[in-house]
Amino acid sequence: MSRKEKILAMLAEEPNDSFLRYSLAMELRKEQDHEESIRILRELAYDPEAKYVAAFFMAAQQLAELEQIEQARALLRDGIEEARTQNNLHAAAEMSELLSDLGK
Numbered sequence: 001m002s003r004k005e006k007i008l009a010m011l012a013e014e015p016n017d018s019f020l021r022y023s024l025a026m027e028l029r030k031e032q033d034h035e036e037s038i039r040i041l042r043e044l045a046y047d048p049e050a051k052y053v054a055a056f057f058m059a060a061q062q063l064a065e066l067e068q069i070e071q072a073r074a075l076l077r078d079g080i081e082e083a084r085t086q087n088n089l090h091a092a093a094e095m096s097e098l099l100s101d102l103g104k
Contacts, residue, residue, distance in 0.1 A: 018050045053091045
């Protein structure tokens with residue numbers, strides 16, 4: 001059973017588990033299924049129950065790799081704001097650095 005299959009099996013039992021959903025998105029990224037990976041990451045990032053900060057960063061990275069720079073910037077801006085709200089200054093700094101690298 002592949003890692004992805006294991007994650008899917010666990011998600012069948014715990015469909016709202018944010019970490020499992022994030023893990024699935026990362027596996028999809030490895031498989032070059034960027035559309036589905038980014039979709040899941042956006043859901044996690046903007047889910048009012050989760051607001052999974054790492055999802056903002058990882059989705060923005062993929063978007064930047066796909067040369068969708070404006071979308072990446074928008075996610076980073078939102079992610080920086082959410083990271084600060086959650087007092088996650090390390091994540092805010094990482095996203096600020098990527099945003100700076102992408103230009104404003």
